[in-house]
Amino acid sequence: MRKQTNKKPQLFTAGERKAAGLAILAAIILTLSGQALEAMMRPSLGLYDANTAAVASIPNVIEAQPIAGV
Structure with a gap:
């Protein structure tokens, strides 16, 4: 008796x-x-690369503020 196989045709070869x-x-x-x-x-x-919690503030430097009245 012959064994039936349900092989699908392959789109690509094994090497591909x-x-x-x-x-x-x-x-x-x-x-x-x-x-x-x-x-x-x-x-x-x-300073931008470091962890903000680990960076100490620079003495005598204040944060930038917007100019009033412009």
Whole structure:
């Protein structure tokens, strides 16, 4: 007796699916490594980059106020 198989026709070959998977994986790795490198190499923002609770106020400096009557 012959065994019946219900195979669907494949749109892509196994090699094409493997190449696409590797391309997606490479894109993900490249993106994540770029983001990690950017986070390590970004310029310092000075006081704006620090935690506001940890930054002491600068002595003799007052906050900017709008000019009255303009």
